[in-house]
Amino acid sequence: MDQKIIIGLVSLFSMGILFFSFSDRSKNISVEPIKTNSAVQTENDLQVITIVAYGGYTPHKISAKAGIKSRLDIKTKGTYDCSSALVIPSLNFKKNLPPFGVTSINLPAQAKGSKITGLCSMGMFFFDINFE
Ligand SMILES: [Cu+2]
Structure with missing residues (x-):
């Protein structure tokens, strides 16, 4: 016992x-911690902002530089969830991203303090790029 x-x-x-x-x-x-700045790389005079769309957007809070041209690279990696249905209202962008690949969006230089928000079509997931 x-x-x-x-x-x-x-x-x-x-x-x-x-x-x-x-x-x-x-x-x-x-x-x-999520290193938000690893999403932003500058190549010559071009700022490249990389966001992964897969069950949401990663990272979803990004600080970028104002006043220089940017390219937004949205990567998918077997993305079949609704984060592939991307809407960026301020750019009039609306697209179903392919399940695999990179979708590039060119942005003119943005004003200091401006913000670009992307959403899934349902408004469930989002990302914010703040230009500082
Ligand atoms: Cu959604």
């Missing part, structure tokens, strides 16, 4: 340790 209780307690305790070490590990992964 006593032995069973001890074994029970020991296994509960080790399960607890396992649980915490696993939850710690998953915490480390999810805590990793």
